[in-house]
Amino acid sequence: MRLLALETCLAACSAAVTRPANGNDGADIIALRELRERGHAEAIMPMIVKAMEQADCRFEDLERIAVTVGPGSFSGVRVGVAAARGLSLATGAPLVGLTTLAVMARRARRETGIAADQPIAIVHDARRGQVYFGRFDGRGAALDEIALLTPELAAARMGEGEVAAGSGAHLLAAARPDSGIGAQLPDLLPDAEDLAQMALNAPLAEATVSPLYLRPPDAKPQTGKSVPRLK
Amino acid sequence: MMDQPSGKSLTVLGIETSCDETAAAVVVRGPDGHGEILSNLVHSQLEAHAVYGGVVPEIAARAHVDVLDRLVVGALEQAGIGIDELDGIAATAGPGLIGGLMVGLTTGKAIAAARSLPLIAVNHLEGHALTPGLTDALLPPYLLLLVSGGHTQLLIVRDVDRYERLGTTLDDALGESFDKTAKLLDLAYPGGPEVERQAASGDASRFDLPRPMLGREGANFSFSGLKTAVRRAAFSAAPLRPQDVADLCAAFQAAVLDIIADRTANAIALYRDRLGPDAPAHLVVAGGVASNAGLRAALQDLCVEKNFSLTVPDASLCTDNAAMIAWAGAERLSRGLVDGLDVAARARWPLDADAPPVIGAGVKA
Numbered sequence: 267m268r269l270l271a272l273e274t275c276l277a278a279c280s281a282a283v284t285r286p287a288n289g290n291d292g293a294d295i296i297a298l299r300e301l302r303e304r305g306h307a308e309a310i311m312p313m314i315v316k317a318m319e320q321a322d323c324r325f326e327d328l329e330r331i332a333v334t335v336g337p338g339s340f341s342g343v344r345v346g347v348a349a350a351r352g353l354s355l356a357t358g359a360p361l362v363g364l365t366t367l368a369v370m371a372r373r374a375r376r377e378t379g380i381a382a383d384q385p386i387a388i389v390h391d392a393r394r395g396q397v398y399f400g401r402f403d404g405r406g407a408a409l410d411e412i413a414l415l416t417p418e419l420a421a422a423r424m425g426e427g428e429v430a431a432g433s434g435a436h437l438l439a440a441a442r443p444d445s446g447i448g449a450q451l452p453d454l455l456p457d458a459e460d461l462a463q464m465a466l467n468a469p470l471a472e473a474t475v476s477p478l479y480l481r482p483p484d485a486k487p488q489t490g491k492s493v494p495r496l497k
Numbered sequence: 498m499m500d501q502p503s504g505k506s507l508t509v510l511g512i513e514t515s516c517d518e519t520a521a522a523v524v525v526r527g528p529d530g531h532g533e534i535l536s537n538l539v540h541s542q543l544e545a546h547a548v549y550g551g552v553v554p555e556i557a558a559r560a561h562v563d564v565l566d567r568l569v570v571g572a573l574e575q576a577g578i579g580i581d582e583l584d585g586i587a588a589t590a591g592p593g594l595i596g597g598l599m600v601g602l603t604t605g606k607a608i609a610a611a612r613s614l615p616l617i618a619v620n621h622l623e624g625h626a627l628t629p630g631l632t633d634a635l636l637p638p639y640l641l642l643l644v645s646g647g648h649t650q651l652l653i654v655r656d657v658d659r660y661e662r663l664g665t666t667l668d669d670a671l672g673e674s675f676d677k678t679a680k681l682l683d684l685a686y687p688g689g690p691e692v693e694r695q696a697a698s699g700d701a702s703r704f705d706l707p708r709p710m711l712g713r714e715g716a717n718f719s720f721s722g723l724k725t726a727v728r729r730a731a732f733s734a735a736p737l738r739p740q741d742v743a744d745l746c747a748a749f750q751a752a753v754l755d756i757i758a759d760r761t762a763n764a765i766a767l768y769r770d771r772l773g774p775d776a777p778a779h780l781v782v783a784g785g786v787a788s789n790a791g792l793r794a795a796l797q798d799l800c801v802e803k804n805f806s807l808t809v810p811d812a813s814l815c816t817d818n819a820a821m822i823a824w825a826g827a828e829r830l831s832r833g834l835v836d837g838l839d840v841a842a843r844a845r846w847p848l849d850a851d852a853p854p855v856i857g858a859g860v861k862a
Contacts, residue, residue: 307599311606311838325611340555341596344562348600351566352607356580477562483555492683493731496738 268323269330270353271462272314274306274346275338275366276390280458281314283321284466296321297459307345314349328359332465334456335363336478337390337398337412343477350475362465363475366390367400367412369456372464374431375404378450385409387424388454389434397434398480399423406464414480417441502831504528507584508535509830510569510608511823514561514601515593515621516647517542517552520819521568523576523583524631526827532631535576537813537820540564547686551676558596565604572819580612585835587826590618591843593647598842606838617826618836622848624821625783626654631824632810638777640768640805642761644792645784646672646689651716651764652848653771654781657828661771662849663764664716671753672786674720678727678749682742692746693789699740699747704730706752708759716764717855723752754795761796765803778805788812 269284280299298317302309318325333350336343347363354361367388380386382404390398392414399420400412410423417434421442424430428447430438435449506528513520519542523535542560546552573580588605591598602618609616625643629635637654640663649666669677672689679688684695706726709719727749734741761780769776780800786792787809800807814821829835 305841307603308839308841311603311610315610315838340558341599344558344596344600345603348562348565348603349607351562352604353611355566355569356608356611474566477559479559483553483559485549485553485556493681493728494736495683495742496736 267329267466268327269332269462269465270328271332271458271465272310272346272349273334273456273458273461274310275334275336275342276455277303278455279306279309281317282458282462283317283323284462285321295459295462299457306342310345310349325357328357330362330465331359332362332461333475334366334369334461335475336366337480338366340479347475347477361471361475362468363471364461364464365412365478366456367398369461370432370454371402372406372460374451374454378429380429385428387428387430389430389432389438391434397437507827507830508582509585509587509823509827510583511819511826512588512601512605513817513819513822514597515589516817517546517557518817519561519564519568521572522819522823523572524820524823524827526831531634532824534820536572537818538568538572539818540568550680550686554594554596557594558600561597561600565600583614585615585617585826585830587617587619587822589621589822590840591846593621595842595844602842610838615830615835617829618840619822619825620846620848624825627825627828628783628810628814628821629781629808632814633808635808638772639779639781640764642782643784644671644786646670649718653768657832660848662852663767664760665855666718667855668719668721674724677724681728681731695743695746696750699743701747701751703744704748706748708752708755711756711759716760718760750791754791758795758799761799780805781808783810783815785816787815
């Protein structure tokens, strides 16, 4: 299958294109990536074009477009989703949306070497005293809904001695020091190559992909600015 | 020097997401340089922001990404064309709210990349500035008064991509001062049209309001002192009866019109100074506040006095829209002005990059 995957939600930017040479599973993949705190909107499209060229893939050949839908930086999430939806509109290729945490779980499982029958928690520091939290089984399926939690509440969702990976994992270990939570991979980020592998067999988005923010916008109704009026 | 405009017909998709309207449009620029709008869709987010009494950037950005791709499909359908028939993709790249700009520009880049079409990153203000070419076949040079919620400027439009700023607001934009007055008086959001409606039944002479900058040299504006004076007058009359509100609105609008006429008269003199006495005598008014009937009437009087023609595009093309973005894109494309896929959205992007900085103007310059 010809699939394009893109990821712009966190402190990196990556694009991957599958090549059909090796069949479906374990497809041959061209992947480009760079660490990047900002400027995803400028970097991602040239990176996609370059990956497509290196994979010798034309946009009209694409059969799927995969994107991480969040959680992550609001702007980063939107850049990825807007790019994916624009590409889908222009190519007709259907969309697959996966969460950043699910994509990180695939990598974390590989890098920690954790046993396949053990769950792994992915914990990303969401700042303001909260973490993005999700637990995944050996097949990558989410064990419960991905959530925005305090480290204390997140830690309470984990079993004794379970492994937590990601930039917020140490916050859980600190919140529940007696639980034996093992914090690993503080630099863990999602990557389009994992996303591409997962998206080859993932279900297509029903209508489209939409951002997963988990946090409401910062906005307060304005009050107390009017002059008193007779009713 | 710029390339001469190309003589072939250009069909361009326009995308606009700089504030609280999501918009998509298809425009054709004919071989003779005339424009035709094939579709012009606007999805207003007004209700999403009304409870906050103003545009909330994060809410706006979220709404843009939710609806933009469907709006683009709708614009193509209404135009009756396929993506294959497009010659370019134009998207607003600034100035405006950065989160929304990134959604529109990224969508435009994606469509351009997937179809190997040229991308044109359009300055929203250039969209307003060139609209009379689309609506009235009016070609530069002309004098432009740009009055919106975010900007209040007088510019010489010398050509596509060539602008000379004569004046700008030093504090509030005109549309902003209308909205703030409305908020002060507890009028419905958005306040501009409501202030104008109230002013129609008010007595402008009842409250004596200042006219900042009136009689001063140059073509800059300042509205914050007027805002403070309206506040003071309102509190002195509180609690306000409906007639008080109408009178305050009338006094505010009368002050605004005096200021605009005075500043524009100076700009006309500057325009003649710089372009010579034989320069085409055209004044164009664009931006959301251009739909104010009192403003149009005041400028009509001024133009008669100064022997200028007055052009005000239809209200639907003065408020934020994507047809003007597609048109500016087509004008740029016809001159070979295109952008790379790495072009960045810009919250601040003055039309006249060479104009000296004006203290206080900030992003409104």
